[in-house]
Amino acid sequence: MTTFDYGPIEFYAIGFDGDKPGPGILQAVDDLVATGTINVLDLVFATRSPEGELTVMELSDTTDDGGVPALDLAGLAGMEDIEALAEQVPPGTSAAILVVELLWAKAFAAALYDAGGAVIAREGIPAPVVNAFLAENAD
Template sequence: MTDFDYGPIEFYAIGFEGDRPGPAVLQAIDDLVAAGTVNVLDLVFVRRSPEGELEILELSDTIESDVPSLDLEGLAGEEDILALADGLEPGTSAAILVIELLWAKAFASRLYEAGGAVIAREGVPAPIVNAFLAENAD
């Protein structure tokens, strides 16, 4: 079997009210890592001031305790961060998260061995899926 060092990765912008994340944000991420669902490769926080200015915050600038180790810190470049934070409203902030999908690592390896590869992918956010299903339930 072909063993990839990393599985597929995804970039997320996770928004929240206020100018910095609460401790529950990092705990939620830690819980996913501990469960073996994802591997955090890079994590950056951004906030938009009430005047509309965007500030990029390194992880170490946002928390006082130990900073989690990141496999590929710096993977989210400034261009990525700016694109993901484009819709951030004044007075809010977001975590820009680059994660490896651990469940998909073996899937990608098996597809590669079989001579295939994922060539396109579309995602639908969970709130939209659940709202649609709730509206269309019998």
């Protein structure tokens, strides 16, 4: 069976008010790391001024990591990726741009590869949208 060094990865932009995420956001990420669900590969903070100017700060440039897990592939998110994700950051707010390895999907990806299969499309639906839909359509 094929063994991959890394499983599938995903990029997330997690928006929040202010210039840094609250401890609850960092704790949620830390919990996922601790349970072996994800591995944080890269983390960048993007802040958009009230005038619309984007400032990007690599986690490695901060003096206080606030308990954020160690990064396996710091710098993996390129500026083009960051700018594309940060388009959704409104003026006066910020986002944590996370690149995470989906550890739960690593063995599945290897099994698909060995069987000659591959994921050819994927669509994500945010949890608030799913729950609002289900609440509106409950019998």
